[in-house]
Structures are given as structure tokens and as C-alpha cells.
Amino acid sequence: MTLGPARALGVLTLAAMVALQVASGLAVRPERFTALIVTLLAASAVAFAAAAWGPRRALAAFGGAVLTGYAAEVVGVLTGFPFGDYAYSDVLWPQVGGVPVVVAVAWGGMGLAAYAVAVGIAPAGWARVCVGAAALTAWDLFLDPQMVRLGLWTWAEDGFYRGIPLSNFAGWLLVSAVVMLVIGWIGGDVRPGRGLLAVYTVMAVMETIAFAAVFDPTDPLVAAAGGITMGAFAASAWRRSWQR
Incomplete structure (x- = not known):
């Protein structure tokens, strides 16, 4: 089976993202890699989506997810709803309305990946929406602890999960x-x-390894919580995908 141009681009950008994540894990200032890692993640997701949907529909779906995530982040920064009281530092640039652009891009890239997981697991309708929402929220079990430790954003009050409040996950x-x-x-x-x-699977594996063995200090709790949760979604989606 040969790869079409869109799939080939997806594979190349995904491989580049993995390489950059490895480099960031060994770097003194890993936060400097964040924007490029997210950009490669989004490029890979859009490329794979384009292989199935065509470029226009893939870009439209990505753009819709980006705008949805950005709108939620702006409202969140200004009002505390729906995530809780938090604020971004000045590390990630550019920012629009107090929200780093790369954060909205992350919503789009992983939104597409989580949607694919939902399609693989659940029938159309609200079941698919709920599974996709849970799969995307599972990623935040990794994301928030990592970004908080890098100083990319802060919470007004400590929460139950590595200083992150329950309201954050409800908002997600x-x-x-x-x-x-x-x-x-x-x-x-x-x-x-x-x-x-x-x-989705690569992100789950890379984050699990990072928290379990690469970050200093390591964090077995986050590695287990995120790895088991994202891993369960990924495994279920792959199993059903091969059964069709």
C-alpha cells in the first residue's frame, strides 16, 4: 500500500513532532519547543484528516475546533468560566486577548485526533460526542500538569490533581x-x-514515557493517570478499527 501525499505529510510531520518532543525532554528550557511541537501536531492531524475528508473539509474542521477552543479560552481568562480562575504567563507568544495562539491550535489538532477516537468507538450521535469529549479531556491529564510545571499558566487556587482544580476538567x-x-x-x-x-496514540505514549522516565522530577501519578486513560481510549478505537 502506497501513501498518498496527504498521508505522507501526516507521517513526516508526526515523526518530526516525536523527534522534537525527545529533544525537548532533554533540553534545559523545554518550554521553548512547545509552539513548534504543537504546530507539528496540528499539521499532522490536518494532513491525515485531509487524506480522508479532502483539504477543504479538513481545514474547515480544524478551523472550527481552533475557533471553539480559542473562544472558550478567552471567556475562561476573562470570567473563570468554564475552567476556573487561571491566567497565562508571557512565555507563549503571540497572544490575542490574553490567550496564546498556540493554545487554540492545540485544541484543533488534538480535537481532530480525539474525534477519530470517538468515531472508532461510538456510533453517531451523542454517544460519539461524549466519547470524543472524554478522550480529549483525557489528554489534559498530561497537558495541565506539564504546562503548569513549565510556568506557561497558573491557577489561582490549588486543586486536587497536581494543583489543578476539578472545575478545569469539567470545563474541558x-x-x-x-x-x-x-x-x-x-x-x-x-x-x-x-x-x-x-x-492520538503517539501523544499518549510520548507523554506517558516523559512523565514516567524523562522529566525531572518524574511523576508516576500523572504517567499512570494519563497513560491508562488515553491508552484505554486508543486501544478501544484501534481494536474496533481492525475488526471492521
């Missing part, structure tokens, strides 16, 4: 559900393909 579920609705509306009935499942 809500916003992620809207992201799933937007992507599903644009993507239609066409399945997004296994490339996006690979993006």
Missing part, C-alpha cells in the same frame, strides 16, 4: 463536547481514518 468536558459537535458537523459521515488514531 464541556468545551470538548462542543469541539466534537463542530468537527462532526463539518466532517459528516466520512470516517477520518487511522492516521488520526496514530496521532
Whole structure:
């Protein structure tokens, strides 16, 4: 089986993202790699989506997820809803409305990947929306602890999970559900393909290894919480994908 141009681009950008994540894990200032890692993640996700949906629909779905995530972040920074009281530092630039642009890009890239997981597991309708929202929120079990330790954002009050409040995860579920609705509306009935499942799986594996063995100090709790949760979603989606 030969790779089409879109899938080939997806594979190349995913491989580049993995290499950059390895480099960041060994770097003294890993936060400097964040924007480029997220950009490569998004490029890979869009490329794999384009292979299934075509470039226009893939870009539209990505753009819809980016705008949804950005709107939620702006409201969150200004009001504390729906995530809780938090603020971004000045490390990530550029920022628009107090929100780093790369944060919105991350919503788009992982939103597409989580949607592919949802399609692989659940039938159409609210079940798919709920599974996709939970799969995307599972990623934040890694994301928030990592970004807080790098000083990219801060919470006004300590929460139960590595200083992160429960309201954050409730907010993620809500916003992620809207992201799933937007992507599903644009993507239609066409399945997004296994490339996006690979993006989700690679993120799960890389983050698990990073927290378990690379970061200083390591964090076995986060490695287990994120690895088991994202791993369960990825394994279920892959199993059902190969059964079809």
C-alpha cells in the first residue's frame, strides 16, 4: 500500500513532532519547543484528516475546533468560566486577548485526533460526542500538569490533581463536547481514518514515557493517570478499527 501525499505529510510531520518532543525532554528550557511541537501536531492531524475528508473539509474542521477552543479560552481568562480562575504567563507568544495562539491550535489538532477516537468507538450521535469529549479531556491529564510545571499558566487556587482544580476538567468536558459537535458537523459521515488514531496514540505514549522516565522530577501519578486513560481510549478505537 502506497501513501498518498496527504498521508505522507501526516507521517513526516508526526515523526518530526516525536523527534522534537525527545529533544525537548532533554533540553534545559523545554518550554521553548512547545509552539513548534504543537504546530507539528496540528499539521499532522490536518494532513491525515485531509487524506480522508479532502483539504477543504479538513481545514474547515480544524478551523472550527481552533475557533471553539480559542473562544472558550478567552471567556475562561476573562470570567473563570468554564475552567476556573487561571491566567497565562508571557512565555507563549503571540497572544490575542490574553490567550496564546498556540493554545487554540492545540485544541484543533488534538480535537481532530480525539474525534477519530470517538468515531472508532461510538456510533453517531451523542454517544460519539461524549466519547470524543472524554478522550480529549483525557489528554489534559498530561497537558495541565506539564504546562503548569513549565510556568506557561497558573491557577489561582490549588486543586486536587497536581494543583489543578476539578472545575478545569469539567470545563474541558464541556468545551470538548462542543469541539466534537463542530468537527462532526463539518466532517459528516466520512470516517477520518487511522492516521488520526496514530496521532492520538503517539501523544499518549510520548507523554506517558516523559512523565514516567524523562522529566525531572518524574511523576508516576500523572504517567499512570494519563497513560491508562488515553491508552484505554486508543486501544478501544484501534481494536474496533481492525475488526471492521
